[in-house]
Amino acid sequence: MRARRAARLALGLLALCGALVAIVVLSLATGARAIPIEAVWAALTAFDPTSSEHRIIWDLRLPRTVTGVMVGAALGLAGAVLQGATRNPLADPSILGIHAGASLAVVLGVALLGMTQLTSYVWLAFTGAGAAMLVVYSVASLGRDGATPVKLALAGAAITAVLHAIINAMLLTSPRTLDEVRFWQVGSLSGRTLDIVIQVAPFLALGTVLALGSARLLDGLSLGDDVARSLGQRIGLSRGLAALAAVILAGASTAAAGPIAFVGLTVPHVARAITGPGYRWILPYSMLLAPILLLGADIVGRIIAPPGEVQVGIVTAFLGAPFFIALVRRRKLAAL
Amino acid sequence: MHRRRVAAGLAGALLASFALALYFGDYPVGLPEIVRSLLSPITGHADKGVDFIVLQVRLPRAILAVLSGAAFALSGITFQTLLRNPLASPDIIGIAHGASAAAVFCIIVLGWSGLAVSFGAFAGALLTALAIYLLAWRGGINAFRVVLIGIGVAAMLVAAISYLFTRARLNEVQQAMAWLVGSLNASRPGDVLVLGAAMLVLVPLMATFIRGLDAIELGDDTARALGARVELARLGLMLVAVGLAAFATAAVGPVGFVAFVSGPLARNLLRGAGRGFLHAALVGSLVMLVSDLVAQHSLPSVQLPVGVVTGACGALFLLWLLVASGRSGRVN
Numbered sequence: 265m266r267a268r269r270a271a272r273l274a275l276g277l278l279a280l281c282g283a284l285v286a287i288v289v290l291s292l293a294t295g296a297r298a299i300p301i302e303a304v305w306a307a308l309t310a311f312d313p314t315s316s317e318h319r320i321i322w323d324l325r326l327p328r329t330v331t332g333v334m335v336g337a338a339l340g341l342a343g344a345v346l347q348g349a350t351r352n353p354l355a356d357p358s359i360l361g362i363h364a365g366a367s368l369a370v371v372l373g374v375a376l377l378g379m380t381q382l383t384s385y386v387w388l389a390f391t392g393a394g395a396a397m398l399v400v401y402s403v404a405s406l407g408r409d410g411a412t413p414v415k416l417a418l419a420g421a422a423i424t425a426v427l428h429a430i431i432n433a434m435l436l437t438s439p440r441t442l443d444e445v446r447f448w449q450v451g452s453l454s455g456r457t458l459d460i461v462i463q464v465a466p467f468l469a470l471g472t473v474l475a476l477g478s479a480r481l482l483d484g485l486s487l488g489d490d491v492a493r494s495l496g497q498r499i500g501l502s503r504g505l506a507a508l509a510a511v512i513l514a515g516a517s518t519a520a521a522g523p524i525a526f527v528g529l530t531v532p533h534v535a536r537a538i539t540g541p542g543y544r545w546i547l548p549y550s551m552l553l554a555p556i557l558l559l560g561a562d563i564v565g566r567i568i569a570p571p572g573e574v575q576v577g578i579v580t581a582f583l584g585a586p587f588f589i590a591l592v593r594r595r596k597l598a599a600l
Numbered sequence: 601m602h603r604r605r606v607a608a609g610l611a612g613a614l615l616a617s618f619a620l621a622l623y624f625g626d627y628p629v630g631l632p633e634i635v636r637s638l639l640s641p642i643t644g645h646a647d648k649g650v651d652f653i654v655l656q657v658r659l660p661r662a663i664l665a666v667l668s669g670a671a672f673a674l675s676g677i678t679f680q681t682l683l684r685n686p687l688a689s690p691d692i693i694g695i696a697h698g699a700s701a702a703a704v705f706c707i708i709v710l711g712w713s714g715l716a717v718s719f720g721a722f723a724g725a726l727l728t729a730l731a732i733y734l735l736a737w738r739g740g741i742n743a744f745r746v747v748l749i750g751i752g753v754a755a756m757l758v759a760a761i762s763y764l765f766t767r768a769r770l771n772e773v774q775q776a777m778a779w780l781v782g783s784l785n786a787s788r789p790g791d792v793l794v795l796g797a798a799m800l801v802l803v804p805l806m807a808t809f810i811r812g813l814d815a816i817e818l819g820d821d822t823a824r825a826l827g828a829r830v831e832l833a834r835l836g837l838m839l840v841a842v843g844l845a846a847f848a849t850a851a852v853g854p855v856g857f858v859a860f861v862s863g864p865l866a867r868n869l870l871r872g873a874g875r876g877f878l879h880a881a882l883v884g885s886l887v888m889l890v891s892d893l894v895a896q897h898s899l900p901s902v903q904l905p906v907g908v909v910t911g912a913c914g915a916l917f918l919l920w921l922l923v924a925s926g927r928s929g930r931v932n
Binding site: 403406418419421422425426428430432435436437439442443446449450526572574575577582584586588589592593 | 735736738745748749751752753755756758759760762763765766767770773774777778780781856857902904905907908909911912914915916918919921923
C-alpha cells in the first residue's frame with residue numbers, strides 16, 4: 265500500500281517534469297511575435313546569429329524563461345518551507361515581511377545611491393529580505409513562548425507596515441525613485457538578462473538544498489511542538505534552518521523578479537492536496553508546480569493585452585487570489 | 601466610574617490637541633486671535649488674514665481629523681466586536697483597499713479629481729465589502745473566514761493598483777500615491793460637510809443597533825437562539841460600519857491602522873469595564889489629530905501625509921501588543 269502510493273506520487277512528479285518542459289517550450293514560442301516550435305528547436309540546437317527569430321529566443325525569451333523557472337521553483341519551495349516551519353497555512357514571503365524588506369532596500373538604493381540597474385537590485389533586495397526576516401523572527405521570539413505561528417504572522421504584518429510607511433515616505437518625496445521602482449515593484453520577468461540569472465543561481469542552489477534537506481524536520485514540526493520535542497527534535501534549530509532556507513530562496517527570487525505574491529502561498533496547498541501531508545513529497549511537488557504556474561501566468565500576461573503586456577506578478581495575483589478564496593471557502597477552517 | 605474618568609481624560613487630551621492644531625503652523629497666530637477668529641461669525645470681527653488661516657485652513661483640517669478618526673475607530677471596533685477578532689478591522693480585511701483601487705482608477709483612467717474621487721472611493725469600499733461578505737457567507741459568517749478572504753481580495757486589489765501604476769503617466773501616479781497614503785494636506789470644507797452629514801445619520805443608527813450586540817457577544821449559538829432580531833442587528837451594524845469606513849476613506853484616503861488600533865487601545869484603557877465604543881471613537885480622533893500634527897511639523901520643509909505616521913505608530917502598537925502578550929503567555 266505504502267509502496268504503491270510512493271510509486272503513484274513518483275509517477276506524478278515525472279508527469280509534472282513533462283508539463284514543465286512543455287510550458288518552457290511554449291514560453292519560448294509565444295510573445296509579441298509567435299515563433300513556430302521548429303524554429304525554437306533550431307535556435308537552441310543550431311544557433312544562427314543572422315536570424316532575428318533566433319536572436320529573440322536567445323536574447324529575450326531564454327533569459328526570461330530561465331528566470332521564470334528558477335524564481336518559480338524558489339517561490340514554491342519558500343512558501344512550502346515557511347508554511348511548514350511556522351505551521352501557518354497563510355505563511356508566504358509577502359506576509360512574513362520578506363518582500364517588504366527587499367522592496368525597502370531597493371527603494372533606498374535607488375533613492376540614496378542612485379542605482380538604476382537590475383543587476384545592482386539583486387544584492388540590495390537580497391540583503392533587505394534577509395534583514396527583514398531576521399527582525400521579524402527576533403520580534404516574534406520575544407516573550408515567554410518564543411516564535412509561535414500566530415506571533416510570527418503578526419510580527420510579519422507589523423514589520424511590513426513599518427517598512428511600507430518608510431517606502432511611501434521615500435516615494436512621495438522622490439518622484440525619480442517612484443518612476444524607477446514602480447515597474448520593478450509589480451513583479452515581472454521581462455527585461456531579465458542571463459547576468460541576473462548567474463548572480464542569483466548560487467543562492468537559489470544553496471536554498472534549494474537546504475529546503476529539500478529540511479523535509480524530515482518539517483514533518484516533525486507538523487506534529488506540534490510538544491510531540492516534536494518529545495521525539496527528540498530540537499525545535500528552535502529546525503525552525504531556524506527552515507527559515508534560513510526560505511529567506512535565501514525568497515530573497516534571491518525577489519531580487520531577480522520583484523515581489524511576486526501568492527505563488528508561495530497557493531502552490532503548497534495544491535501540492536498538499538495531491539500528496540497529502542508529508543513534506544518529503546510536498547516540497548518537490550511545490551518546486552515543480554510553482555514554475556509551471558509562474559510561466560503559465562507569464563505567457564497569459566504576454567498575450568492578454570497586446571501590444572503591451574501584463575506583468576506576471578499581476579497575473580499571479582488575479583489567478584492566485586480567487587484560488588485562495590475558493591480554498592478558504594471549501595475547506596473546513598479547522599483544517600487550515 | 602472608571603469609564604467616565606477615562607472618557608473625560610480622553611476628551612481633555614482631544615481638546616488640548618485640537619487647540620494645538622489651530623495654534624501650530626508656519627504663520628504664527630496667538631491664542632487670543634484664534635478665539636476672536638472662531639467667534640467672528642457671531643461678533644462680526646474680521647481680520648482677513650487671520651480668519652483665512654484659522655477658519656479656512658486649520659479649522660477644517662482639525663475637524664476632518666477628529667471626524668475621520670472617530671469614523672475609522674467606530675468602524676474598526678464594530679468589525680472587531682462582531683467578528684470577535686482584533687484582525688478584522690476594515691483596513692486589514694480589504695475594504696480600505698477597495699476604496700483605494702476605485703480611487704486610483706478614477707484618478708488614472710477617468711482623470712477625475714477632488715470630491716468625485718471621494719465618491720468613487722465610497723462606491724469601491726461598498727462593493728468590496730459586499731463581495732467579501734458574499735464570498736465569506738457559508739450558512740453564516742465566520743470571523744476567520746472573513747479575515748482570510750479579505751486578505752485574498754486585498755491582494756487582488758493591490759495588484760490592480762500596481763497595474764494601473766505601470767500604465768499611467770508619472771504625475772498621475774504621484775497624485776494617486778499621495779491619495780493612497782492617506783492625507784489631510786488637501787482637506788476641503790466640502791469633505792468636512794459630506795463626512796459630517798454622513799456621521800450625523802450613521803452614528804445614531806449605530807447606537808440603536810448596538811443594543812443587539814449584547815446577545816451577539818454571548819456567542820453564535822446563544823445569538824442564534826435569540827433569533828432574527830440578532831441577525832438584523834448584526835447586518836445593520838455591518839452596513840453602518842462599512843458606511844463609516846467608506847465615507848472616512850473617501851474624505852481622507854485609506855489612513856492605515858487607525859481603525860485597527862483604536863478599539864484595542866480603548867479596551868486596554870477601560871480594563872474590562874464595558875465595550876467602549878465611545879472611548880474608541882475618542883481614541884481614534886486623538887490618534888488622528890496627534891499623528892497629523894506630527895506629520896505636519898516633524899520635518900522642516902516637508903509635509904508628510906498623516907498615513908505615514910499612523911502606519912509607523914500602528915505597527916509599533918502591534919509590536920507592543922506582541923511583546924505584552926508574549927509576557928502574559930497568550931496572544932490576542
